[in-house]
Amino acid sequence: xPPEPCYGLLDGNNFxxxxxxxxxxxxxxxxxxxxxNNDGCIVSRSPExxxxxxxxxxxxxxxxxxxxxxxxxxxxxxxxxxxSLSRRMMTLAAQHACAQEIxxxxxxxxxxxxxxxxxxxxxxxxxxxxxxIGLPVSIGIGVSKTLAKLGNLVAKQQPRFGxxxxxxxxxxxEHEAQLRAMDVGMVWGIGYRLREQLQRLGIANAAQLAAANxxxxxxxxxxxxxxxxxxxxxxxxxDVCDVTPPRQQIHSTRSFARRLNDLDxxxxxxxxxxxxxxxxxxAQHSAxxxxxxxxxxxxxxxxGGLQRRNWASLPLLQPCTDTRTLTHHALGLLQQLHQPExxxxxxxxxxxxxxxxxxxxxxxLFLPGESARSQQLMQTVDGINHRFGRDSIRTGSSLLGDxxxxxxxxxxxxxxxxxxxxxxxxxx
Numbered sequence: 001x002p003p004e005p006c007y008g009l010l011d012g013n014n015f016x017x018x019x020x021x022x023x024x025x026x027x028x029x030x031x032x033x034x035x036x037n038n039d040g041c042i043v044s045r046s047p048e049x050x051x052x053x054x055x056x057x058x059x060x061x062x063x064x065x066x067x068x069x070x071x072x073x074x075x076x077x078x079x080x081x082x083x084s085l086s087r088r089m090m091t092l093a094a095q096h097a098c099a100q101e102i103x104x105x106x107x108x109x110x111x112x113x114x115x116x117x118x119x120x121x122x123x124x125x126x127x128x129x130x131x132x133i134g135l136p137v138s139i140g141i142g143v144s145k146t147l148a149k150l151g152n153l154v155a156k157q158q159p160r161f162g163x164x165x166x167x168x169x170x171x172x173x174e175h176e177a178q179l180r181a182m183d184v185g186m187v188w189g190i191g192y193r194l195r196e197q198l199q200r201l202g203i204a205n206a207a208q209l210a211a212a213n214x215x216x217x218x219x220x221x222x223x224x225x226x227x228x229x230x231x232x233x234x235x236x237x238x239d240v241c242d243v244t245p246p247r248q249q250i251h252s253t254r255s256f257a258r259r260l261n262d263l264d265x266x267x268x269x270x271x272x273x274x275x276x277x278x279x280x281x282x283a284q285h286s287a288x289x290x291x292x293x294x295x296x297x298x299x300x301x302x303x304g305g306l307q308r309r310n311w312a313s314l315p316l317l318q319p320c321t322d323t324r325t326l327t328h329h330a331l332g333l334l335q336q337l338h339q340p341e342x343x344x345x346x347x348x349x350x351x352x353x354x355x356x357x358x359x360x361x362x363x364x365l366f367l368p369g370e371s372a373r374s375q376q377l378m379q380t381v382d383g384i385n386h387r388f389g390r391d392s393i394r395t396g397s398s399l400l401g402d403x404x405x406x407x408x409x410x411x412x413x414x415x416x417x418x419x420x421x422x423x424x425x426x427x428x
Contacts, residue, residue: 003114005236008122009148010093013136015106016044019085020075022134023416023424031072035060038257038408039076076409084417088133096125101240109145111240119166126163141166145238146231149188154178179207189228246284252276253348257408261343265401267331272398273349274330278323281351282378287319288351291326293333296346310337319355322374327395389419
């Protein structure tokens with residue numbers, strides 16, 4: 001007889017801010033925020049920043065005076081640092097469970113089914129992440145992934161549970177009371193519009209949604225909401241998927257720090273995006289048969305006139321994994337799109353129609369596949385970049401221009417886990 005389902009949801013507390021504080025202890029106790037691309041909006045806040053009323057998601061300029069009035073600190077997003085620490089955290093978490101599903105950079109589901117005393121195991125995991133990596137995390141435990149998600153919120157919001165909340169430890173009355181205290185919009189999968197629809201029907205909290213008839217939920221809102229109701233009722237409908245299926249499409253896009261029309265700058269940006277896409281492509285052992293390049297001008301409300309979001313696409317004669325080949329074709333597409341009189345604020349690259357990389361080697365009756373030399377070169381480039389830091393080796397076209405296409409990161413902290421030249425120094 002299979003063991004009863006038991007899921008955990010591990011989530012880093014204020015993850016971006018916690019990563020920053022790990023290498024800069026002076027930030028402890030201060031209001032700290034982390035900003036999105038181009039230092040635009042607030043995407044992470046320390047508890048102190050929340051306490052003084054700094055809102056989430058707003059443009060930085062709207063909260064700047066409030067933050068600085070309380071001697072707070074604003075930082076640019078340091079994605080290399082966060083990604084490096086995330087990988088360490090996920091590797092450690094996987095050692096404490098039967099299976100793991102990485103949900104986002106700071107969240108993963110864990111399968112505890114059949115393991116003794118999941119709550120103690122979760123506490124040990126939490127302590128291990130704190131002591132070995134230095135990051136604070138919270139863990140929710142439940143018989144379904146939806147309950148584990150809600151349990152994580154309780155673990156964060158109610159300190160009396162010591163960072164780990166297990167629904168199994170509650171009586172029926174306590175269980176219902178916790179659900180009743182949660183707005184229905186806090187339930188995993190219930191977005192803003194669905195929350196409004198449910199509230200109009202008298203379902204305002206998680207307990208009321210859990211009491212709904214699953215058949216009614218399916219008839220009224222579809223299969224996804226029916227599964228949510230069943231999961232709230234203690235029926236596991238979603239398994240932990242420890243093998244991530246390969247992506248069917250890979251893309252890399254980014255807004256510029258300033259408006260550009262210089263072709264060299266645009267070529268450097270497109271070359272960068274091709275390299276990022278090709279890395280991801282090879283990492284999942286895929287090849288692409290269709291390449292897209294995108295350029296976008298300013299929207300009309302920002303003085304850009306008629307907004308243009310131009311796409312150019314190229315079907316490839318053979319599936320491809322080689323960064324050099326993809327860059328060559330992408331720059332050709334860029335030449336087709338570029339209009340010198342326009343000022344662009346965003347560009348991107350999309351790889352589509354992905355197949356297993358073995359098809360890139362096979363070729364067909366009339367065209368050869370990618371050579372073994374090409375594949376070995378790409379493996380070598382990926383290995384060097386992994387060991388010595390991203391872009392240690394890159395295409396020459398990514399160095400064109402003077403770097404004006406790079407996103408604004410005026411408040412970037414050192415990337416001390418991935419860059420040799422940015423390692424922290426200690427004075428004795």
